[in-house]
Amino acid sequence: MSSVDGERLATWLEDLGLADHLAEAGLPTFARDAEGRAVWSEPDRVEELDRALRSQGDEPEHAVPVGLVLLRRQARLRAELLASDTFSYETLAEVRRTSVDATRYAVHKAAQQHALLLVPVDERVVVPAFQLTPSGEVRAELAPVLEPLLAAGMDPWRAWAWLTQPAALTLGHAPEQAVTDPDLADLVVRAAEALAARLHR
Known part of the structure; x- marks a missing residue:
């Protein structure tokens, strides 16, 4: 050429x-x-x-x-x-008022139980803040949404995007927001389960 x-x-x-x-x-x-x-x-x-x-x-x-x-x-x-709110082990430890080591242990234990989304960024790991309460604990209403996605091995970036981006299925709300609406919560959980099932195929 x-x-x-x-x-x-x-x-x-x-x-x-x-x-x-x-x-x-x-x-x-x-x-x-x-x-x-x-x-x-x-x-x-x-x-x-x-x-x-x-x-x-x-x-x-x-x-x-x-x-x-x-x-x-x-x-x-x-x-x-990445421009949205995230926590490192150190910043989450401050919110939880505990040591960094204790926070790191608790975070990884929750991740192993498919109860907390961790996202690798370069040489570190971040905890997206949307899934936590003001005191730094996992939001209870998100547990049945996170569990099937994480258990299915969904790519962390894809899971983060799916949970936080507005979707037509949930009337223009992000699933992590829609799950707080009693009229939409079951729909969000079923959508997460269906997505997880497709990942297994």
């Missing part, structure tokens, strides 16, 4: 906001040199990359690389989730 085509592909990906997600998808990447030209990590794969990214839909010229769009959406959602 000519350098002009490589430049066109790079510009197209930048315009779509997808250039930063190439490496995560295991695809060739590019960087801009001092003159602003795209320099590809694997120039011999650029033509193959172009075909792969345009393989969705009936009009290749206007196709959108769905896989990269999903990666971008996932990255944006993760950033939103």
